[in-house]
Amino acid sequence: MATTTSLDTSSITYGHTGPVLKLENVAIAYKVRGGEIEAVQNVSFEINRGESHGLVGESGCGKSTVAWAVVNFLGANGYVKRGSIRFLGRELTGRSGEDLRRLRGDQIAMVYQDPMQALNPSLRLGDQLKEVLTVHRGMADAEAARRSIEMLERVYMPDAADVMRRFPHQISGGQQQRVVIAMALLNNPALLIMDEPTTALDVTVEAAVLDLIADLRREFDTAIMYITHNLGVVARVCSKVGVMYAGEMVERGLVEQIFKRPQHPYTQGLMRCVPKLGADKASSMLYPIRGRVPPPHSRPIGCVFGPRCDYAQERCRMERPALRTMPNGVQVRCHFAEDIDPSQWQPHEDVELPTLREVVASEPILEVQHLKKYYEVSGSTIKDILGLRPKSYVKAVEDATFTVQKGRTLGVVGESGCGKSTLIKTIIGLEDSTDGKAEFMGFDITGNIASRDIKLIQELQMVFQNPDSTMNPSYTVGQQIGRPMVRFKTVPKKQVRDEVIKILQAMRLGETYYDRLPRQLSGGEKQRVGIARALASHPNLVLCDEPVSALDVSVQAAILNLLLDAQSKLGTTMVFIAHDLSVVRFFSDDVAVMYLGQIMEIGPAEAIYAPPYHPYTEALLSAVPIPDPTAAQKHIRLEGSVPSALNPPSGCRFHTRCPQRHFAPEGGAVCATQIPPWQETDNGHKIFCHIPLETLRTFDPVISHKEKD
């Protein structure tokens, strides 16, 4: 009988595959006033040639510290206290700087989160790339230039020769990160350390960079240490993963094993914090891990995760567990790993869970029609100054039309620069609109905030992305939350304090926070205060601009639950901006997808995440990293970068990058000339595209789950 299955050759390797990097019982300490702090304890792992090893965990768990120890970048007060770090068979600890420089030389390369910090803004990219070869290899200039261009082509940089002549600011963020990766690979390093290399990038760019990393790993046999907090990214690029918590490695194994059956309670907790794209909304409840990561100087005597663990017993409090190897080869640091069955898990009573609410259609609270926001751009030539040349505009928001019903949440997604933030700034009145109609509860809100009635301002509040920059550092939490109550006179002055404490308790912060200053709070707590302040005046509409994107996954889950809870108790309507499609799916009832200032698709959340898709939504969904190695995802990558909003493409704004354009009438010729029609399906789902709905319906779902054995 003929069989159609092909042989599995994935495990076959040629050449020697021994470890490139091997850490054994490493402890890293920082000397501080009055002693020292062990930031990392007992970390052991190894990375083989051509393997990518992920390190995940919340911030403050010591992931980056481990990476810095490998390259001796711990700073003047940090040092490796115990254990050994062996790179290519040679000990790195206890060597002098010059020795280390020679040893590491061009064999270890690092890529950090922000590409601009790795590039010199005043030098042309070509000179920076060539320098690697001319200095380390003593290569002639022309040869170095040739190899640099070759490497840029290897990282799929369009028009590589031209990029060599440009300055860093002249290329996009994703391209900058590619240049940094190219630079890191020029020397063919044995070990590449990547510390959150895609965190600052848009989801579509991130997907392209992750593909690139996977390709290069195979081609160069480079060992990769991949540090990230995003479980989805780990599932996509890593073969092995180590989960770190409070300076210790708590679980380590093959990616498939860890994701299929996490055995450490912390890993299980992390998985429950992440919204899943594939699952439907009702079943994807988020369960934050209670408590927070203990600082290094106050770690418990027993298991470091004990105080936050739902399974903790007396033994966990007394005795620190060792890293044990389980029968399936996974290493777990838990006394009771065999006894824990995650399917029997029940949330602890301390965990804040939102009460699920019924979403009912009701009267619209916010109606926006053909809203436009243009920014005038002033040129610098003499003609511009004299006003002889026609003015040019950045068309930040073009023709936005939507309604938000009372008590519902509208999610807005899109790449950076697509006009999401401008849209809500216009609604709240921080910007006045150029054209169009916007009505909130029957009041016109097209003007800016100065022209608005104080009652109207009270009803519209905002939660910002970065709580640090929105709070006055010298005012106490109580004063900041009380301020809107006093200003809007919603509460008599004498009762303000009681009211603030009530709202603090609703945010699970407690009375003790009243007199604290913002710097005494953690990131998650600050965001809670930010939300508390937005809710203090009992607004009807809250606009959230990426409220959780700067937070760790467990804090993110808690904040999302808190917002959902507040919404169901107070009946607040929300507009929620995020670039993370799984978060938006989890949080929103309706979703609008924006591209270059234009809403491309709008409708109920379930409808957006299933066919028919707008081609842009399809591309976005296929780029989202899913924390499940068994989920199959369509591979659609957008070419090029987002065009300038100063001169957006004619016709459909997405036509220059649309991967499905050939399905449109006349083979896609109309896309460049005519503005697409709004096509509406029966459940209020609207798609702004030339491709007929019947064709869009035939597309397969982007995400499908393989049969689970």
Place this chain on the structure above:
Amino acid sequence: MLVKDIMTRHPILVAPETPVTEVQSIMVENQVRHLPVAGDGKRLQGLITRQRLALSADELGSLNVWEITRHISQLTAKQIMLKKAQVITIDPDRTVERAAALITDHKISGLPVIENGIIVGILTETDLLRAFQIMLGLPMAGVRVTVRMPNRKGEFNKLSTVLAQKGWGVAGMGSFPTPRHSGQYDLVLKISDVSVEEVKEALSDIPDQTIVDIRTVV
């Protein structure tokens, strides 16, 4: 298959100034028999093998135990290595059989792989032998059959036609002129997802060809 496909990338390297005592421990601890010596920019300067560490009795004969210790502690990689001019190297784009020929012809056990003077890998007997195992399909389950056929054109075509008719997949293959029988070729095939009987039945009908060996356990 080219050298770059089967070589070990990112080999362990030492600097010329490395003390010999450290060289020795690196070789023992990492179980390597070849240690390329490289300066800045991974440029090949020389090669240290196990034999280079065996210091000659002549050299040490006149020294007492204290002098020996001092002598050894002052030795560096540069002093004992085989100099670059004498090291036999290979380009990553050469074929694996050429690499194997270089190794057997010079009676050595490994070759540094050099591209534009820079060390990009190392190829040892072990790497070649590993490739050999994979070539004959050792890691895969299946039926290993050796078919003897006359040394003339068209014989392999007969065999492959049968394989194609059956829709069988080949997990490994190698051909050897039959030892001590000129005029004949032995073809070793690893066929997956079949039974010994099926293979016997299908291949025994091919004219002029015989099954000389068939097994599932290699």
